[in-house]
Amino acid sequence: MVLLLPLGSAAVITLFTRRWKNLSALISVAAVLGSFICSCFVFMRTDISAPEFTWIDIRGVFNVPIAFVLDDLSRLMLLIVSGVGSLIHIYSLGYMRDDPGKSRYFAALSLFMFAMLGIVLANNFVMMFIFWELVGFTSYVLIGHWFERDSAAEAAKKAFLTTRIGDFGFMIGILMVWMACGSVVFDDVVAHFSKITSNPGYLTIAAILIFCGAVGKSAQFPLHVWLPDAMEGPTPVSALIHAATMVAAGVYLLVRVAFLIQASQTALLTIAWIGTITALLGALIATQQSDIKRILAYSTISQLGYMVMAVGLASNEAAMFHLFTHAFFKALLFLAAGSVIVALHHEQNIWNMGGLNSKLKITFATFAVGALALIGCPPFSGFFSKDDILALAFQRNLPIFVIGLATAFLTAFYVSRQVLIVFLGKPRSDSARGAHESPPVMIIPLIVLAFFALTAGFEVVAQNFLVVPHEKEASAIVPTLAIVALVVGAGSAFMVYRNREREPVHVDLFRRLFYFDEFYAWLIKHTQEFLARIAAFLDRAIIDGGAVRGTGGATFGFGSLLRLFQVGNLQAYAFLFGMGIVALIYFVIFR
Amino acid sequence: MITLGHYLVVSGILFTIGFAGVMVRRNIIIILMALELMLNAANLSLVAFSRFHVDPTGAPNYNAQIFVFFIITVAAAEVAVGLAIVVALFRLRQTTHVEDITTLKF
Numbered sequence: 001m002v003l004l005l006p007l008g009s010a011a012v013i014t015l016f017t018r019r020w021k022n023l024s025a026l027i028s029v030a031a032v033l034g035s036f037i038c039s040c041f042v043f044m045r046t047d048i049s050a051p052e053f054t055w056i057d058i059r060g061v062f063n064v065p066i067a068f069v070l071d072d073l074s075r076l077m078l079l080i081v082s083g084v085g086s087l088i089h090i091y092s093l094g095y096m097r098d099d100p101g102k103s104r105y106f107a108a109l110s111l112f113m114f115a116m117l118g119i120v121l122a123n124n125f126v127m128m129f130i131f132w133e134l135v136g137f138t139s140y141v142l143i144g145h146w147f148e149r150d151s152a153a154e155a156a157k158k159a160f161l162t163t164r165i166g167d168f169g170f171m172i173g174i175l176m177v178w179m180a181c182g183s184v185v186f187d188d189v190v191a192h193f194s195k196i197t198s199n200p201g202y203l204t205i206a207a208i209l210i211f212c213g214a215v216g217k218s219a220q221f222p223l224h225v226w227l228p229d230a231m232e233g234p235t236p237v238s239a240l241i242h243a244a245t246m247v248a249a250g251v252y253l254l255v256r257v258a259f260l261i262q263a264s265q266t267a268l269l270t271i272a273w274i275g276t277i278t279a280l281l282g283a284l285i286a287t288q289q290s291d292i293k294r295i296l297a298y299s300t301i302s303q304l305g306y307m308v309m310a311v312g313l314a315s316n317e318a319a320m321f322h323l324f325t326h327a328f329f330k331a332l333l334f335l336a337a338g339s340v341i342v343a344l345h346h347e348q349n350i351w352n353m354g355g356l357n358s359k360l361k362i363t364f365a366t367f368a369v370g371a372l373a374l375i376g377c378p379p380f381s382g383f384f385s386k387d388d389i390l391a392l393a394f395q396r397n398l399p400i401f402v403i404g405l406a407t408a409f410l411t412a413f414y415v416s417r418q419v420l421i422v423f424l425g426k427p428r429s430d431s432a433r434g435a436h437e438s439p440p441v442m443i444i445p446l447i448v449l450a451f452f453a454l455t456a457g458f459e460v461v462a463q464n465f466l467v468v469p470h471e472k473e474a475s476a477i478v479p480t481l482a483i484v485a486l487v488v489g490a491g492s493a494f495m496v497y498r499n500r501e502r503e504p505v506h507v508d509l510f511r512r513l514f515y516f517d518e519f520y521a522w523l524i525k526h527t528q529e530f531l532a533r534i535a536a537f538l539d540r541a542i543i544d545g546g547a548v549r550g551t552g553g554a555t556f557g558f559g560s561l562l563r564l565f566q567v568g569n570l571q572a573y574a575f576l577f578g579m580g581i582v583a584l585i586y587f588v589i590f591r
Numbered sequence: 592m593i594t595l596g597h598y599l600v601v602s603g604i605l606f607t608i609g610f611a612g613v614m615v616r617r618n619i620i621i622i623l624m625a626l627e628l629m630l631n632a633a634n635l636s637l638v639a640f641s642r643f644h645v646d647p648t649g650a651p652n653y654n655a656q657i658f659v660f661f662i663i664t665v666a667a668a669e670v671a672v673g674l675a676i677v678v679a680l681f682r683l684r685q686t687t688h689v690e691d692i693t694t695l696k697f
Contacts, residue, residue, distance in 0.1 A: 569690070569693060570689040
């Protein structure tokens with residue numbers, strides 16, 4: 001039921017109601033709300049079991065059922081996805097009010113909800129992979145929603161291709177697990193797990209390959225390049241897909257297969273370090289961006305890095321806790337940013353904003369809540385979850401802890417910078433001076449999300465939903481250091497950016513995104529050139545030259561050889577015939 | 592005394608003349624006549640074999656003579672067909688010389 005409602009809505013909109021935009025929007029919103037109510041119901045009751053069908057059954061070799069897993073993990077994700085999803089659907093009603101492609105947008109959004117819930121509920125690798133690809137596809141459609149803009153079309157293509165690289169690794173990883181265990185169902189893999197642990201190298205490779213899928217989808221280093229470009233899509237999409245849910249799918253996947261990963265120390269260490277590098281890299285780049293959504297995109301990358309770091313440090317609880325709080329405050333930040341963008345008539349450069357705190361009061365307040373949660377200010381949710389991860393790092397791996405702390409400092413720095421430039425100071429453009437508050441349909445989701453961003457971290461609230469990790473009693477030094485980093489970061493941002501009209505600091509390396517795009521362009525150009533040369537050689541020399549022309553040439557050569565005999569002269573034929581007979585007789589009699 | 596060898600030599604000479612005629616003459620009608628000569632050389636050797644291959648009662652072996660009758664019959668039919676073709680060819684090309692009829696050549 002949870003799954004079928006959004007799917008049905010997507011189908012209905014695509015097939016029947018494309019003409020009537022508002023009706024399509026309402027169907028979609030109703031479907032996702034229904035799905036959310038069902039999710040709540042599923043969450044409350046623990047005794048519901050889903051029906052199980054057999055989908056592919058090659059006896060004894062390959063068996064893929066369509067079945068759902070309903071444990072604490074999937075129930076929590078179900079709630080996050082459908083809850084944040086329904087708020088964002090409602091918000092979209094306002095944001096996409098005058099868009100000509102509204103029906104298409106809502107159809108894709110519904111399809112995305114279906115696919116995302118499918119990932120959460122899948123109980124085997126194959127189902128998960130299919131929904132995983134479906135999510136990638138809907139993400140492609142939604143990023144490229146304004147496909148008439150070249151940049152959006154390019155960004156959609158980039159997102160799709162980049163995640164495909166990771167997905168390829170994911171697929172190979174799945175196949176490796178299947179080869180070793182003979183099953184793709186999670187429970188069976190756990191049951192036959194000893195078969196795979198006996199070979200540590202194989203296990204490590206399989207775990208890292210599966211992690212590749214998460215690297216692509218969760219925009220981890222080195223495949224993070226697509227996420228900032230994905231901000232070309234409509235802002236609610238950025239909030240839903242590229243902040244709260246889809247990118248979290250990678251983390252969810254890692255937690256789901258944690259039993260596999262935790263069996264290999266090498267894999268764990270790799271994952272932890274990739275997460276750490278991503279966190280630092282995202283934060284560094286974010287300090288120099290001037291697009292309101294790109295800053296948030298890089299902060300998403302950075303926060304996802306934290307989650308992956310937590311998985312790499314073998315703590316699923318900390319990762320899920322941060323995912324849970326992050327879903328709320330990052331969706332909130334994106335939606336608030338969207339509200340700013342709408343108020344300023346699609347202006348995204350922060351240097352054209354300023355002084356919005358008095359004009360967009362509610363947006364400012366909710367954005368501030370989100371920002372405080374993001375930088376981990378004590379009473380807000382981000383503080384608790386980030387603190388857990390840092391405490392974990394402090395206990396298990398000190399270098400990672402130091403980098404994590406530096407990232408926390410940078411986070412405080414760039415978020416304060418953003419708030420200062422966007423909302424405080426003097427308005428720096430006409431549209432900023434003439435801004436006015438967004439309609440209530442956009443404001444209400446903001447308030448709801450702000451409420452959750454504020455409270456989701458408290459143990460009283462959070463423990464209703466998930467297992468809150470208890471690593472805190474280890475030391476009081478971690479929260480103290482985190483708060484110091486926060487204060488220093490925010491303070492220095494305040495010093496540098498207060499009442500500035502222009503960007504005062506220029507770090508070209510960060511502004512140009514560490515030259516990743518240039519590097520990939522170079523890499524792809526050269527490898528492709530090389531591969532193309534090989535392919536051209538194979539095609540021209542071996543296939544064309546050898547197989548095709550060779551056959552033709554051989555026949556032609558034989559033909560011209562035989563043509564010598566066809567002189568057309570009757571007597572010549574008769575002579576050859578006679579000679580042939582003579583030769584025949586000679587051979588018969590004398591041999 | 593005329594022996595089998597004499598007959599066979601005559602038959603060989605006739606065959607060679609026929610073969611040479613087929614090789615060197617340019618007129619199709621002459622070539623057909625040379626072909627008849629080759630067939631009759633074969634007939635001659637067959638009759639000679641029949642005459643000299645006697646069983647103990649002194650009767651010759653008649654099988655070869657039956658062969659000769661068949662060959663004469665077939666040769667007659669062949670000449671009829673061959674001449675018909677030559678006539679048709681002459682109507683088409685106004686020639687009976689083999690050098691002028693080389694359209695089978697590629």
